[in-house]
Amino acid sequence: MRIKQLRLFTTDPEHVDDRHEKTPSRSKAILESSLDTSSTDRVPRTLNDVRGTVHPPPTANDETPGLWATEPSRCTLPTLDAISRAVAECSACGLCKTRNKTVPGEGSANARLIFVGEGPGREEDAQGLPFVGAAGRLLDKLLLSMELKRSDVFIGNVVKCRPPRNRDPRPEETEACMPFLARQIELIKPDVMVILGATALRALVDAKARITAARGKWIRRSGIMIMPTFHPAALLRDPSRKILVWEDMKKVLHFLNNTPQ
Numbered sequence: 440m441r442i443k444q445l446r447l448f449t450t451d452p453e454h455v456d457d458r459h460e461k462t463p464s465r466s467k468a469i470l471e472s473s474l475d476t477s478s479t480d481r482v483p484r485t486l487n488d489v490r491g492t493v494h495p496p497p498t499a500n501d502e503t504p505g506l507w508a509t510e511p512s513r514c515t516l517p518t519l520d521a522i523s524r525a526v527a528e529c530s531a532c533g534l535c536k537t538r539n540k541t542v543p544g545e546g547s548a549n550a551r552l553i554f555v556g557e558g559p560g561r562e563e564d565a566q567g568l569p570f571v572g573a574a575g576r577l578l579d580k581l582l583l584s585m586e587l588k589r590s591d592v593f594i595g596n597v598v599k600c601r602p603p604r605n606r607d608p609r610p611e612e613t614e615a616c617m618p619f620l621a622r623q624i625e626l627i628k629p630d631v632m633v634i635l636g637a638t639a640l641r642a643l644v645d646a647k648a649r650i651t652a653a654r655g656k657w658i659r660r661s662g663i664m665i666m667p668t669f670h671p672a673a674l675l676r677d678p679s680r681k682i683l684v685w686e687d688m689k690k691v692l693h694f695l696n697n698t699p700q
């Protein structure tokens with residue numbers, strides 16, 4: 440079962456990611472050769488079928504606020520839809536001048552699990568939906584491997600408008616947009632937030648954090664368990680990292696299955 444689920448996620452995507460130049464041609468053989476097929480690890484299959492697995496240890500920084508929550512809320516909108524409408528009208532930073540569509544995020548208002556990326560790329564900017572380019576197709580495979588649908592989770596971004604030429608969002612753009620994400624998190628009240636990549640990690644947890652050091656290790660901020668992992672675009676560049684992301688997602692599934700709703 441482990442291999443079957445992992446293969447769903449590790450089959451090479453067909454297209455180049457538009458936010459992050461290249462899809463490498465390294466094949467899934469590299470990844471699969473790194474697997475221990477004799478492993479007897481029990482792998483969670485769904486959010487409901489894992490019992491008695493390991494909780495992350497409680498941490499000393501349980502009450503530390505996330506960077507998204509350090510200021511008094513500047514957004515008090517009552518629903519995710521209201522936030523999406525406000526994002527569509529927003530002109531709080533220069534990104535509004537170059538965007539086609541805003542990308543407020545999508546998914547369940549009751550999601551126990553949210554994924555947060557950096558910001559929209561070309562496809563997302565054209566469609567107004569998060570993670571619909573090559574990186575998004577890989578994220579879809581990851582969700583499928585976790586036996587989750589997009590509608591089971593919420594998928595958002597630190598900035599809701601595409602930075603021109605897919606450059607990193609600037610600090611003033613992140614700051615201007617953060618109240619929307621902060622309010623989305625506040626309304627959804629997820630148990631777990633998966634942070635996708637270094638930019639989101641630095642915006643949400645620690646401005647100096649490094650994703651290679653932080654990934655796979657639980658952090659708790661503002662009462663939410665956070666699992667940083669590699670951005671799907673990084674996996675397009677280096678598919679051998681997919682196994683690490685899968686290990687991180689197993690921890691997420693273990694946690695959700697051992698935490699009362």
Ligand code: URA
Pocket residue numbers: 458556557558559560563568569570571572574575596
């Ligand atoms: N990369 C991101 O960080 N977010 C998206 O929505 C798409 C690509």
